[in-house]
Amino acid sequence: MVDKEKCTGCHQCELWCGTEIASTSKDLARAIQETPQPVPRVYVEGKPFALQCRHCEEAPCLDACPNGTMRRDPETGLVYVNEPTCIACWMCVMVCPFGIINPSSSLKVAVKCDRCKNMGYPICAEVCPTGALSLVERKDYRKKKF
Amino acid sequence: MEFIQKKTADHAAEYFLPKAADKGTKLAWDRFEGQLPECGFCESGLSCRDCLQGPCISNPFRDANKMGVCGKDKDVLAAQSLLRLVLKGTMATLDQVSDFAEGVASGAVKSKDKAAAKKIVAQIEALLKDGGAALKGAFPKGLLASWEKAGIVPQGVAKDLFKASQKTEGGIAGVDEILSWAFKAALLGAFARKLQGALKQAVFGASAEEFEVNMGVLKGDAPTILLYGRFSPVLKVKIAEAAAKKKVAVMGVCTDPLLGPYAFAPVASYGSQELPLMTGAVDLIVVGDQFVNPSLVAIAEENKVVVVPTETLQGQDPEAFAKAIVDKAAAAFSFRRSRLRDIPEAKETALMGLSASGLAVKKIADALSKKKIKGIALIAGTNNVKFTQDLPFVTLAQEFLKNDILCLCEGDAGVSLAKYGFLNPAQTGKHCSKAVAELLKAAGKKLPAVIDLGLAENGGVTEFLLALSAAAKKPLGELPILACFAEANRSAEAGEALGLVAMGVSTFFWPCLPVTGGPKTLEALSKICKTKFGAAMVVHTDKKMEPLAKAGMILNVFNRVPDPSLKDHPWTDWKK
Numbered sequence: 001m002v003d004k005e006k007c008t009g010c011h012q013c014e015l016w017c018g019t020e021i022a023s024t025s026k027d028l029a030r031a032i033q034e035t036p037q038p039v040p041r042v043y044v045e046g047k048p049f050a051l052q053c054r055h056c057e058e059a060p061c062l063d064a065c066p067n068g069t070m071r072r073d074p075e076t077g078l079v080y081v082n083e084p085t086c087i088a089c090w091m092c093v094m095v096c097p098f099g100i101i102n103p104s105s106s107l108k109v110a111v112k113c114d115r116c117k118n119m120g121y122p123i124c125a126e127v128c129p130t131g132a133l134s135l136v137e138r139k140d141y142r143k144k145k146f
Numbered sequence: 147m148e149f150i151q152k153k154t155a156d157h158a159a160e161y162f163l164p165k166a167a168d169k170g171t172k173l174a175w176d177r178f179e180g181q182l183p184e185c186g187f188c189e190s191g192l193s194c195r196d197c198l199q200g201p202c203i204s205n206p207f208r209d210a211n212k213m214g215v216c217g218k219d220k221d222v223l224a225a226q227s228l229l230r231l232v233l234k235g236t237m238a239t240l241d242q243v244s245d246f247a248e249g250v251a252s253g254a255v256k257s258k259d260k261a262a263a264k265k266i267v268a269q270i271e272a273l274l275k276d277g278g279a280a281l282k283g284a285f286p287k288g289l290l291a292s293w294e295k296a297g298i299v300p301q302g303v304a305k306d307l308f309k310a311s312q313k314t315e316g317g318i319a320g321v322d323e324i325l326s327w328a329f330k331a332a333l334l335g336a337f338a339r340k341l342q343g344a345l346k347q348a349v350f351g352a353s354a355e356e357f358e359v360n361m362g363v364l365k366g367d368a369p370t371i372l373l374y375g376r377f378s379p380v381l382k383v384k385i386a387e388a389a390a391k392k393k394v395a396v397m398g399v400c401t402d403p404l405l406g407p408y409a410f411a412p413v414a415s416y417g418s419q420e421l422p423l424m425t426g427a428v429d430l431i432v433v434g435d436q437f438v439n440p441s442l443v444a445i446a447e448e449n450k451v452v453v454v455p456t457e458t459l460q461g462q463d464p465e466a467f468a469k470a471i472v473d474k475a476a477a478a479f480s481f482r483r484s485r486l487r488d489i490p491e492a493k494e495t496a497l498m499g500l501s502a503s504g505l506a507v508k509k510i511a512d513a514l515s516k517k518k519i520k521g522i523a524l525i526a527g528t529n530n531v532k533f534t535q536d537l538p539f540v541t542l543a544q545e546f547l548k549n550d551i552l553c554l555c556e557g558d559a560g561v562s563l564a565k566y567g568f569l570n571p572a573q574t575g576k577h578c579s580k581a582v583a584e585l586l587k588a589a590g591k592k593l594p595a596v597i598d599l600g601l602a603e604n605g606g607v608t609e610f611l612l613a614l615s616a617a618a619k620k621p622l623g624e625l626p627i628l629a630c631f632a633e634a635n636r637s638a639e640a641g642e643a644l645g646l647v648a649m650g651v652s653t654f655f656w657p658c659l660p661v662t663g664g665p666k667t668l669e670a671l672s673k674i675c676k677t678k679f680g681a682a683m684v685v686h687t688d689k690k691m692e693p694l695a696k697a698g699m700i701l702n703v704f705n706r707v708p709d710p711s712l713k714d715h716p717w718t719d720w721k722k
Contacts, residue, residue, distance in 0.1 A: 011205055015186040018207030028186050029662035029687035032206040032220070040207045127183045 002050050006132035009048025013124035013133060014040045020123045021116065036106035041113035042124045043100065050133055052124060053100050053113035055079050061092035061101060061112075069110075073117060080114035083107075149179050154535035156565055158361045158492035159418035166424065171445060173420055178531040190663030191227030192220055196314050206663065216316065224664025225324040226314045228640070228671075231660065232328045233311055235641030236335035238436055240303065242376050242603050243270055243342045249380030250349055254464055262348035270341050273334075276304040281337050286612060288621050289649060293333065296678040298326055298648065300334035307331060321670045329674070332644035339605035339642075346379070346405075346604055353406035354499045356571070359564045362493030363411045364427040365395045369479030371471065372413060372422060373398040374442065376603065377434030377456040379405055384468035385432065386410070394472050394479075400437035400528075400558060402601040404499040412561040415536065416635065417529030423449050427487040430475040432456060437528070437558075437636070450485065452478045496564035497571050497593070499600040502613035506589045510552065511618035513585045514625060520550045521626030521704045522614075524607060524651070525596070526642070527634040528558040532657050532689070536562040538632035541693035542700070543568050543577070543596055549701055550581045553595070554610065557602035559632070568596040602642060611649065623650030623680035630700060631655045632693070643683065652681040654700060659685050 015028070022038035023031035031038055042052040059079050061070045069085045070092055072078070081092075088108040093101045101112040115135075116122040125133040153175045154160055166173050187193040187203040194214050195201045202214030204223050213219050218226070247270040249255065250263055257263035269280040281300060282290065293299045300306050310327040313319050319327075364370060371394060373382060379402065386408040389396045398410035399419050413422045416437060422428055423445045430452040433442060446453045454471055513519050523546045529535050539555075539562045546553050555563050567573040574586055577595035586593040599606035615622045629646045631639055634655060643653045652675075661667050662685065675683045686696075702709040 010185070011203060011211075012183070012186060014205060014207060016183065019186070022207065027687065028190060029658065032190065032663055033665045038207050043208075129183075129185075 001134055001136050002052075003132045003134070004047065004049050006130040007044070007048050007050050008130055008132070009044050010129065011044050012127050012129060013042045013050050013052075014044055016123050016127040017042045017113075020119075022111070036104070039102055039104050039111045041100075041102075041111060050124065050128075051098060051100050052122075052133075053079065053115070054098060055115065056097075060095040060097065064091040064095040066091065076117060078115050078117050079112075080117065081110050081112055083109045086110055149182055152534045152537070154418060155537040155540060156360075156415075156418060156492075156535060158490040158565075159414070159421050159535065161490045162418075162421045162424050166421075169448075171424070171448060172441075174417065174439065174441070174531050177441070187663070189658075189660060191224035191660030191667075192663035194218060194223055194226070196226075204663065221321050221664035221666040221670075222324065224661045224667040225321045225328075225670070227660040227663075228667075229310065229324050229328040229331070230314055231637045232331050232335075232641040232644055233307060235637035235639065236307065236331045236338070238636070238638045239335045239338045239342075239603055239641070240274065240307075242436070243338045243345075244274055245378045246342060246345060246380070247271065247274075249378050249464070250345065252380075254380045255349060255383055257349045258351045259348045263345060266341055266345045266348055270338075270345070272302065273338065273341065274303050276302045280341075284337060284340055286615065292678060293648065296326065296329070296648075296674070298330040298333060300330055300337055303334070306334045321664070321667050322674065325667070325671055325674055329644055329648050332641040333648055335638065335641045336605070336608055336645035336649075339603050340608055341605075343600075343604035343606060343609060350379070350383075350406040352501060352503060353404045353409075354497060354501065354504055355404055355409050356495060356497045357403070357409045357411050358493045359412045359496050359561060359569075360492045360494055361413055361422055361425060361490050363397060364413060364422065364425055364487075364489045366427060366487045366489055369394045369429050369475045370427055371396045371475045372428050372431045373401045373410055373434075374419065374431055375400050375434035375438035376402070376436040377432075378464070381432075381456060381464045381468060382410070383408065384464045385471055388465075388468045388472040389475075392472050392476055394475050400561075401434070402604070403561075404600065412564070415529050415561045415565070416558050417531060417535035420445050423451050425488050425490070426482075426485045427489050429478040429482055430454060430471065432471060436638075450482060492565075494565055494567050494570055495572065496560075496569035496598070498560055498564065498569060498598040499606075500590070500593075500597050501599065501606050502610040504590065505593075505597070505610070507610070507613045508617045509588045510585065511614055513552075513581075513588075514614075515618060518550075519552050519581050519585055521628065522552045522554060523700070523704075524627065524629040524646075525553055525555040525559050525563065525632060526557065526602065526607070526629060527631040527639055527656075528636055529562065530633040530635040530657060533633045533693070535633075536565065538656070538693040538696065539563055540566050540568075542630055542632050542697050545694070545697035545701060546704075547578045547582055547595055549704070550579050551701075551704055552582055552585060552597075554597050554599055554607065556599045556607050560596075560598040560600075563596050564598070569594040569598050602638070607646075608649070611651065621650055621680075626704060627651050628700060628703060629653040630696075632696070633657075647675050647681045647683045648679050650679050650681050652684070652703075654684045654686065654696075656686060656691075656696070657689070658687045661685060662687050 018040035204220040
């Protein structure tokens with residue numbers, strides 16, 4: 001979840017997501033030199049506000065995907081892209097209401113946040129210096145007073 | 147963010163860590179943990195605050211903000227980050243030199259060699275304005291010719307620093323040009339250090355001295371003043387003079403320990419500078435700017451230690467100021483009598499401040515040419531909280547000495563090594579291989595395992611290296627000498643490293659410099675070092691590398707074993 005009051009727009013989440021999740025080397029200095037350029041799964045836009053996948057309960061991307069590449073993990077409920085089967089039709093990119101799915105033109109796959117499902121804790125929340133990004137249950141987030 | 151690593155290798159420092167935790171005192175290590183993860187843009191040199199349209203970053207993973215508002219790309223940003231660091235470092239050196247020259251010119255201290263002191267003060271004054279004419283005589287012709295070819299011969303503050311600083315203001319200077327300015331500024335610093343060393347010798351005389359280091363030297367029964375950081379030697383001498391009359395002990399942290407006839411025993415190295423205050427055995431501290439952590443004020447207050455900043459010297463007579471400091475210390479001692487003085491039993495004898503003139507340089511050059519030793523390693527730098535305090539220094543020294551490599555050290559690295567007996571002449575045999583021990587026996591009287599060349603700002607290393615090059619009749623680039631900044635910290639060290647590379651000494655530098663964000667900058671840096679100076683600047687990006695692995699990597703270079711992790715090898719004759 002994002003606390004928009006705390007987001008300073010420092011882009012650290014983008015940088016470390018690009019390094020830890022999107023790069024093959026997992027080392028910032030080497031990731032910078034990688035081609036194709038690693039594509040982070042989180043974006044800092046406008047206000048500033050860090051945007052990443054909300055893993056919607058009724059996810060339009062799941063409905064739009066023509067061949068079942070976009071999947072929901074039955075255990076965690078997280079929505080993720082099964083990259084080997086992606087045909088790069090970009091339907092998911094078009095229907096996402098938050099605009100967080102990105103087409104990776106070089107790899108021909110849709111790229112989106114899987115909330116670091118293999119790491120236990122999302123890297124963006126781990127590195128956020130102000131604590132604007134945090135992992136909380138949706139029901140707790142609703143109760144939270146900002 | 148959690149950061150798991152042993153904090154220090156120094157047992158005396160370790161003794162105070164649980165005490166600090168119990169009291170809730172926050173130390174440098176705690177604050178570092180709070181800072182994690184550090185800003186990746188700044189770390190890679192991809193951020194810029196040079197104008198007020200920013201701050202800007204170059205985002206390596208997005209196209210929208212690849213360039214700053216003014217159009218600086220990642221390579222220019224990275225090159226400028228290095229330039230900025232070097233400029234700051236050179237200014238730190240120049241500040242010390244100008245302070246010292248001003249003090250000597252005012253006649254506040256009696257110089258041992260008046261004529262020489264007067265001449266050097268004039269040279270420093272010229273350097274600080276617009277002429278560095280004396281430089282031509284200070285470096286060998288071969289080096290000057292290569293610098294002239296590269297266009298980086300320093301010409302004085304106005305022509306070097308002012309112009310170099312403008313490269314961050316704007317213009318279309320490319321990476322190569324910006325890096326050349328960084329080298330120029332670094333060489334100006336090297337020259338300033340040389341002048342400061344010469345002035346120190348003219349005023350206070352040459353002074354290698356044996357004394358004890360580490361927190362065990364603190365006194366339980368006498369008022370104690372600690373001098374923190376670099377500040378005017380004139381004030382330091384005045385404090386020592388006044389203190390001697392009143393039987394007040396004066397020691398130092400991150401300050402020049404040798405100012406003939408006085409010696410200020412180093413109580414701690416940079417990383418643990420806050421801890422001596424927790425012993426209760428310090429009554430007053432005099433603090434300069436460089437090397438001083440602002441956290442000292444809070445910890446001093448907690449432990450009821452009087453803090454005197456040297457700034458207040460402005461407009462004051464140093465002698466009267468020194469007397470006032472000593473009186474304050476004596477008063478603080480009686481006021482603090484009831485406080486427990488908890489002094490750890492940790493001290494080690496150290497011989498520090500050796501110089502080329504006190505060593506048989508010819509014998510060292512012979513040992514190199516006859517391949518009795520594999521090479522010479524310069525261990526330099528200051529503690530950095532990113533590494534276990536002192537461990538990189540100690541590991542490198544241990545491994546090098548075992549493997550027939552002569553070790554030199556300077557400044558704070560010397561203090562760190564001294565704490566573990568590497569500078570104790572009685573322990574030479576314990577640390578060294580047979581070849582190194584034999585050479586040390588021949589090179590001087592009762593030399594310790596590692597030769598300390600004094601404070602970095604006194605240019606002892608440059609003096610030694612040039613003397614060695616002259617004795618071996620070879621340029622430095624052809625001698626097997628490597629500089630290892632094992633845990634660097636200050637901007638002046640980045641400048642010093644670049645200066646060493648320009649002299650032909652290949653240099654390893656940790657932590658990585660803020661140039662890693664610009665692939666072209668890294669490439670240009672290695673190309674300049676290789677083609678213009680015949681050396682390499684090894685910026686290693688692996689943060690988790692163990693000290694032993696670092697030592698192994700450097701040993702591979704000494705042994706001419708190709709190492710895949712070192713694409714830019716310092717010596718080209720590996721395969722021979």
